Amino acid sequence: MIWQLDLLILTLVVFCGIGAIMIRDLLGAAILFGAYSFMMCLLWTIMGAVDVAFTEASVGAGVSTVFFVAAVYHTTRRTKD
Amino acid sequence: MNDFFLGCSLFLGGLMMLSLYRGIFGPTVPDRMIGVNAIGTKTTVLLILIGLLYHRLDMFVDIALAYALLNFIAVLAAARYFQKRKGLHYEKPY
């Protein structure tokens, strides 16, 4: 538990989250969601939850973003909000 | 030494925030990809730094290794999107 880093990353996480929601492009949102999961992974590491961080790392980097991109690829990038 | 590493990690964190600017406000999707890719590299390093801060680097290095190996799958997938000719002109980006 390193609180300075914790605060920093938490702030980043919030920015990332807001960004992923606000971007008016689904591919961009998917990519930012990947960044969000990086941040989360860091956060878990900072709080000492290594196993959770490992899972988040493998899932966030390897799987969930790819799923998103695949879904966006087969649908559309367009979004109104 | 601990304080030094802490400072380094904070510095890296700050840089991540700057990279995130590109990620969020990058005008085009490839720009965001650059930003996020940059964040990914920094994350790898940051993970190792945190491991050092916990004095249990042998436990954390696996996570970093996983990151180094998997980090670019997402980027490849996103790039694949454009390679498959669903370019910016195919659907107007906003």
Added chain:
Amino acid sequence: MEPLYSIRPLIAVLVSLGVVPILISSRNANVREAWTFVAAGLKFLIVLSMLPTVLEGRTVVCTLAEVLPGVAFRLRVDALGMLFALVASSLWIITSAYSIGYMRGLKEHSQTRYFCFFAVALSATIGAAFSANLFTLYLFYEMLSFATYPLVTHHQDAEARRSGRKYLLYIVGASIGLVLPAMVLSYHLSGTLEFSGQGFLPRSGSPFLLGILLFIFLFGFTKAAIMPLHAWLPAAMVAPTPVSALLHAVAVVKVGVFCILRVLTEVFGLDLLASLHLGTAVAYVAAFTIIVASLIALTQNELKRLLAFSTIGQLSYIVLGVALLSPKGLTGGMVHIAMHAFGKITLFFCAGAIFVATGKKHISGMVGIGKQMPVTMAAFFVGALSVIGLPPAGGFLSKWYLVLGTLQAHQWPLLVILLVSSLLNAAYFFPIVYRAFFCQEAQSLFQNTTREAPLWCLVPLVITAVCSIVLFFSPFPFLRLAELAAP
């Protein structure tokens, strides 16, 4: 006295349900009708077999399952129930015969369905008569409501649809909206629903609550057609006449009245009613219904509607009699169930016979019909006498007891009302008879070609008419039962 434990009441209830699958599976009309007869006869015999026990003053009890704590699915045959069951099951045989004539005569469709639901309705009626507690009573009451719906809407046209809706709205609406909460409230107050001679509601309940409860019950059993919840009965006259005859003169409406009787005597108990002065209130509600219904009947042109309004009035006699809370009144009210049943069913049979033979429904079109259908109209006359309450028809007896009851209860206004209503009854029945028989040849609307209705129709109505007269001279089982039932 020790009750007799037997499954005979259950068999009596189920025997008509039992033939339903046979009815459905057989395609042959004759087989179907034969089975109906068998079921009706069996039912009557089983009911009759319990009569001696009941006349001894014992009851026959059959408990099936305890569905709620303190509430069982239980059948019990006592005098009142026996009286009613006897009427219903005996008339079913006759009505079955009549149905055959009527349905065949008119070449009605979906006769299988008709006979099935008829059987179900009879089951429900007998079940209601034999109910040992409010729950069982409610069960059969609802069963009867739903079983009658297809009968009421038998013609499947727009009018039938409208009437069916009205029927359901009044009957099911009131039973769910009023009776059900009243039952729950009773259960909440007393912890049981079992009928007992003294009533099971606690005496300690607040008078206001009990009063409300009573009126919820009174109006909730809409089948009794207490005004202002009577409108379904005239509407239900779109049904084929046997249905109107058995169900809307005997089974359905009588079940309503029967329920009210049960509630008055065995849920509340006469003592409680007397101590709260609720009897008088009920009596006046009934009296109001009697007068208004009779007045409306005067204005009717369609024969079956006229009979319907007459029924409304007559039903309230029964309620009135019980509400007097005097022994004679009770006896009169109860025996009126039987007397009115025989009288009114005759009238309905006649109306049906006229319809089958001539296709006419309206009174104004029956001028001179007596010449063409003398037997029918004679029976009609007997029925009318019975309903009005004139000797030598059975109706006289019950009215007599009712009058005695009013005297016993010192309710002079009600006596007057009884007499006035008898006059009114006479006023709407006699013109029909008069027009049928005593009109000039020229005014007659019938050619000589018109004959009597088919034999299947004619015989039953003669039998019931005869029964009406016989009952005047020897009302043995019914009067005895009513006296047993009245404490």
Added chain:
Amino acid sequence: MKTLGLIIVVLVGAVLVYATVDFPPFGDPASPASLHVSPRYIEKTVEETAVPNAVTSVLADYRGFDTMFETTVIFSAGVACFLLLRVSRRRPPASRQYRHRLTGLTFRVKDGREISLPLRDFEPLDSIWTPHDFIIEKVCRYLIPFIQLFGLYVIAHGHESPGGGFQGGVILGASIILLSVSHNLRTALQRMGEKASALFSPFGVLIYAGTGALCLVLGYNFLDYQALAALLPGGPIMARSHGIFLVEVGVGMAVMGTMVWIFKNLASLGRYDEGL
């Protein structure tokens, strides 16, 4: 909708903030959560299960039942994606495309005929253009074995370092996904067919549940790995450790299979021809 959403969000947020005031202090070693149940996990994990990684021992042993269902969740997600997306009825194509591997030129063969040239040099294409970027292809080829080995390593070393069946399984799955993303789905399919991935996932969960059922058959409670001492060397404590390992392998298989399965369905819309 936006206003409604805002109102709900503010309301829920307010409720949550209201409760936060009463929380035990953040990071307090004396908070109830740290004192009641969890100390046993930390203090006894080595004694009782011979697994230094408390997370693994809790995950696969103390609360192993949860994990079994967690794996089942993944499995059911795989089945769900398959059920929703897989296309089974297809019409034969009117024409086919092939690309010459060396030159990258594409040909179109009409009327359902097959190409007569040796297939070694050609690869079938579908209606969508497939990139042929040999830089990415080559690099990924070299990376994938390493990723796979790493995944296996993670599964095998769940006992004493972070990781375990799930993480390793995802990494293994990701290696196949990488193959598909860098080459194309056909290459991945030919390494790990649809049937293989679809059978891997139930089989993995079956290993887990079967281990539990084996304990039950041996007369112990479900998932009580002590029972395995009758079959494996090392006494009841080591039996727990080995039981956990078995279970982790099952989880890894199930997760790998399912991740690949879901990806295949999502990436090719259930057509299993040309992926993302």
Added chain:
Amino acid sequence: MRRHLPIMAPDDSSEEPKPEKPPLQKKKGSASAYGATFIIMLGLWCVLSGKFDPFHLVLGVLSCALVSYFSADLLFAAPVTGRTFRIGFGFVRYLPWLLYEILLSALHLLYLSFHPRMPELIDPQVLQFRTRLKDELAQVTFANSITLTPGTITIYVDFHRDFSVHAIDRVTRDALPGEMERRVARAFGEE
């Protein structure tokens, strides 16, 4: 520029391919390839694992066998011969130079990055040239080296061995292909 890309018109007809067995069968890797993969993997396992008790070693051998069975043909498409080792050796010899180059140009880019008047210094352009490297692996190495060297990025390599490279300014642009190509060729024994 775009003409080099083998782009085919997107086929919008709704036809779908027959469920055919992919004609591309898994290549049967040679025994030498399996063996080499196994050895490499075992080495990696030892580094990763750090535990040398029998249990983990057995697991390691099993895992390596599994990976080499599954992916040997990915790592070594052709049978392992002496050439493979030569290439490996050449590649190792090439690395220090590459690192040095990377460091140099990284410093250059760092200078650009921090320079307050950076927009005037840079002059991004896309240049194209044809390489003489024949081996695909050599091309890949070359392309990745170009990309790794800051200031230049390989955009595309097509089947004519035409490289499209984006260079950030004149200095980096002028260095291509030149020295680097030569060294890669030497490393892969093409010279």
Added chain:
Amino acid sequence: MEEFLRLIIGKYNYWIYITLMMIGLYAMIAKNNLVKKIVGMNIFQTAIILFYISTGVKKGATIPIIEHSHDAAHQAVRAADYINPLPHVLMLTAIVVSVATLGVALAVAIKVYHRYLTLEEDEILKQIREP
């Protein structure tokens, strides 16, 4: 005032988890695009994971992997030295569940798109209303 500040700083994690959760919830309720909603759903789930992990944190403790397992028989392991592993276990499960939900949700979203050719909820509803 100082009390208040301590509250703010001391429970920073909890505030952030609430913020994230609200972001996710807002996206799920108010966003128009289905994929955006799915992103919001994931953020929502992550927020809860954050909450759980925060409950397990102990100041001055290290990760819940017991050091020097071979000597453990001799030196007692103190629970206060290690971070509470239970929330981690629970959240591993939660992450798995969220991935599974993500997969299914995306599959369903693809199906929706192929029927209506749009991912915007209002456009879909318009299509449903005016067939």
Added chain:
Amino acid sequence: MSEHYPALLVILPLLASFFISAAGWLRPACCFPLAVAALGASLLVSLGLLSIVIGGGPVSYRLGGWAPPWGICYQVDHLNALVLAVVSVVGFINLTAARTHVKKDFPERAGPFYTLYVLFVTGLLGMVVTGDAFNLYVLLEIAAITGYALIAMGKGRAPLSSLNYIFMGTIGACFYLLGVGYLYIVTGSLNMEDIARLLPPLHGSKVVTVAFVIMMVGIWLKMGFFPLHAWLPNAYTYAPSPVSSLVAPLMTKVMVYVMIRMVVTVFTVDYAFGVLGLNEAVVWLAVIAIVAGSVLALAEKDVKRMLTFIVVAEVGYMVGGFWLGNRPGFTGAVLHIVNDALMTLCLFLAVGNIVYAKGNSRWESLPGLFRTMPWTMGALVVGALSIIGVPPTCGFFSKWYLLLGAIQGGHYGFLAALLFSSLVSVVLFFRIFEMGYFEPLGAPHGPTHGQDGTTTVREAPLGMLAPLWITALGLILVGLYTGQIVGRVIRHAVPAMMF
């Protein structure tokens, strides 16, 4: 073996689901028999468990052999055992009916369908049997994910509805999880009984209050309690028939069970009804739910969709009955879980038959049904009577207890709402019956007043009729044995604190 029943109950279908999935690839014909065997076995086990519990009181089972606060344990008491029996019965009966639909609509996807089906039932069984708050969440998610997929299988708007369900269901599950987390942070335990033991000193804590509220909101979302019901009608309407007749009877009921379990076992009656004092407000919410559900059902022109709104109203019955906080109310709520599961199953099966024969269940397809599908319509009538609350069908008895509870609690609003909804159901169903009955009205070319047996009877196949009629007869049997159920089972489930 009987001591392993609680585990076997869940394990058997779970193991079977893997085999079914594999069989889907290797030998598709085996899928259905395997599923039947699995659910049949778990049905037998659940009945055995019920008899054990009736005979000898609550049973507990330690999974992994760890003692409860550390390991997960299964806790089977009277309440559980009853709901378990209901879930497995409904799952099994519906499975037998599903086969015909599967054969007709998606024969090639039978493998995954049965897999998910069995898993769904497994999830529900696990939710009911578990005594661990977090384990419940995992099983909830199994049931949810399989449910999403099964619903999304449908045609037309099904995917969209399913997606909505995914969002709402996730919010609900996450709120539940959050509530568990809040309890965990103040007690440090996840075992329900352990939490209950630790909670009383914390009754004043805001955390517990909010945990309670959040958890309840989450559960209400999952069960479709009125203001949170928006996802429910669409999801259940557009799902394929065998799915809607599986999900609609079970999901909401099990969630009601979860609510009861949470309030009674975890928070205790004292806290929920005494300290918080929310009951009045919740009962009023239930009143609104009942009225709104009934009124909304009136507006629908599709039988299936109408039924879904009835489900919404029925949820109001159960929630309201439970929150009355007295013995009859509780009894009514639990009894209604049993009864409503069966009634809804009966109705949805009947509608499934109609959909099977006619392609949809809109009003246009109703005319003449009494003539062409008399058996189906007969069962529909029985189900309808049960919903209306006509004795001796079981719907009457739960309504009876609920009414009694309302009177005992002096909550006349709830009483009125119950009666109102019964009346509305009369209108609803008799409208349908009229349409099926007065066939010649709207059909100029249809068969007119035909003679008996002239119109061709296109009744659903026996494979669908038999389950339907078993359910319909079950409705009456359960009604007649209400006394037994209440006296032997539910009476012991009522918490002692209730009066």
Added chain:
Amino acid sequence: MVIALIVIVCVVAGLVFFAGGTLGLLRFPDFYSRLHPAGKLDTMGALLVILGLAIHQLFPVTLGSALTGLKLILIVVFVFLASPTATHAIVDAGFRAGLEPWKKGDPWR
């Protein structure tokens, strides 16, 4: 002490590269030119930082720490393999997406 100095120098140098990369990412005019600092300077930075950390953690030298150091080197190797590929993939994506490169004299974007 010397080792600490080497470590600090390495890490600081790496951080400078990182900073340069990030700054470049923000400052450069277009997509293509942004890739140069972001992709490459970061890789260089990672190399230096991780090398520094590997040296730091190598002492005291045991088998475990040596292996961990090797793992760190392995990370560098993988980053060096993956990073240019990712960069290449991104630039390819941008190129195919139709982004026009910024040329000298174009308006500042």
